Amino acid sequence: xxxxxxxxxxxxxxxxxxxxxxxxxxxxxxxxxxxxxxxxxxxxxxxxxxxxxxxxxxxxxxxxxxxxxxxxxxxxxxxxxxxxxxxxxxxxxxxxxxxxxxxxxxxxxxxxxxxxxxxxxxxxxxxxxxxxxxxxxxxxxxxxxxxxxxxxxxxxxxxxxxxxxxxxxxxxxxxxxxxxxxxxxxxxxxxxxxxxxxxxxxxxxxxxxxxx
Amino acid sequence: xxxxxxxxxxxxxxxxxxxxxxxxxxxxxxxxxxxxxxxxxxxxxxxxxxxxxxxxxxxxxxxxxxxxxxxxxxxxxxxxxxxxxxxxxxxxxxxxxxxxxxxxxxxxxxxxxxxxxxxxxxxxxxxxxxxxxxxxxxxxxxxxxxxxxxxxxxxxxxxxxxxxxxxxxxxxxxxxxxxxxxxxxx
Numbered sequence: 275x276x277x278x279x280x281x282x283x284x285x286x287x288x289x290x291x292x293x294x295x296x297x298x299x300x301x302x303x304x305x306x307x308x309x310x311x312x313x314x315x316x317x318x319x320x321x322x323x324x325x326x327x328x329x330x331x332x333x334x335x336x337x338x339x340x341x342x343x344x345x346x347x348x349x350x351x352x353x354x355x356x357x358x359x360x361x362x363x364x365x366x367x368x369x370x371x372x373x374x375x376x377x378x379x380x381x382x383x384x385x386x387x388x389x390x391x392x393x394x395x396x397x398x399x400x401x402x403x404x405x406x407x408x409x410x411x412x413x414x415x416x417x418x419x420x421x422x423x424x425x426x427x428x429x430x431x432x433x434x435x436x437x438x439x440x441x442x443x444x445x446x447x448x449x450x451x452x453x454x455x456x457x458x459x460x461x462x463x464x465x466x467x468x469x470x471x472x473x474x475x476x477x478x479x480x481x482x483x484x485x486x
Numbered sequence: 487x488x489x490x491x492x493x494x495x496x497x498x499x500x501x502x503x504x505x506x507x508x509x510x511x512x513x514x515x516x517x518x519x520x521x522x523x524x525x526x527x528x529x530x531x532x533x534x535x536x537x538x539x540x541x542x543x544x545x546x547x548x549x550x551x552x553x554x555x556x557x558x559x560x561x562x563x564x565x566x567x568x569x570x571x572x573x574x575x576x577x578x579x580x581x582x583x584x585x586x587x588x589x590x591x592x593x594x595x596x597x598x599x600x601x602x603x604x605x606x607x608x609x610x611x612x613x614x615x616x617x618x619x620x621x622x623x624x625x626x627x628x629x630x631x632x633x634x635x636x637x638x639x640x641x642x643x644x645x646x647x648x649x650x651x652x653x654x655x656x657x658x659x660x661x662x663x664x665x666x667x668x669x670x671x672x
Binding site for chain 2: 379380
């Protein structure tokens with residue numbers, strides 16, 4: 275008995291080993307949602323997005339091509355009339371330039387005949403104009419220099435000359451055409467009992483003289 | 487992996503493989519047509535712009551009666567050309583002043599053509615003359631007004647009025663020196 279008990283005590287417990295013959299590749303996917311489902315859904319989503327994007331681009335391209343054709347048609351339709359319009363415009367511009375050049379040439383600050391009439395309207399009895407120089411161009415710009423004599427004693431003559439200048443400065447006819455009226459000189463004439471004067475009138479738009 | 491394995495894989499994942507092929511085709515299409523839309527858009531913009539420009543040109547030309555206006559402008563320029571002097575035709579040009587002399591009664595004491603400015607960039611040039619004349623106030627005024635509104639276009643450079651030398655003041659004879667340019671062609 276003792277021998278039998280001893281042998282039981284010495285016995286080793288062994289697990290029930292057996293080889294694993296399962297082929298996992300062939301076994302069915304037993305998860306609740308199969309992995310293949312996720313893979314397929316992802317693949318379909320990506321493919322669908324790409325297809326939609328490509329489709330959208332194709333539609334857009336077709337639209338653009340349609341617009342291009344439409345524009346080309348309009349160009350073809352209007353080419354003849356446009357060429358004619360451009361030709362006429364070119365001719366018109368060329369002729370207009372000629373007219374403008376001629377108009378610019380004849381543009382007068384103040385025609386001399388008008389100036390003489392203006393002078394006659396404002397000339398007082400005691401003042402006599404001996405010369406008038408009108409310069410329509412030059413370094414000092416358009417200007418007029420009037421030279422003449424004023425009758426009377428020195429005192430009276432200088433007063434008359436000043437009065438005459440005031441008339442020229444204030445007469446609307448003159449202020450419309452001249453920027454400035456200034457007395458250049460007023461000297462007694464050695465030969466007679468009168469004063470010689472020089473009046474400088476600057477046309478409107480004439481450059482101002484630089485003061486040194 | 488041999489052919490059988492591939493076929494097996496295809497058979498096993500038909501959806502995935504199909505989607506992969508579709509994606510690949512889409513990628514190739516996108517790659518090949520990457521700049522097609524931009525190119526087309528640029529072409530459309532250029533063509534539309536050109537088309538709109540042409541439409542505006544045609545519409546404006548029609549609205550403004552450009553043909554009629556051009557015709558009128560051409561007629562006006564033709565008339566203008568008829569009033570120009572030719573710098574080379576000295577005798578004809580001087581005749582203009584002599585005719586004015588005989589018509590107004592002034593006396594031309596000097597009549598000289600001056601050197602025309604060179605290198606004019608415009609269509610026309612000013613043909614310059616110096617005219618010295620004597621006459622009564624009325625004659626001189628008529629002479630000036632005839633020049634200002636005469637056949638030829640004119641521009642004064644300078645004009646000087648003086649009492650005629652050796653003539654009594656009471657007679658009102660004026661001596662006038664005019665620097666004038668007549669609009670013309672070389």
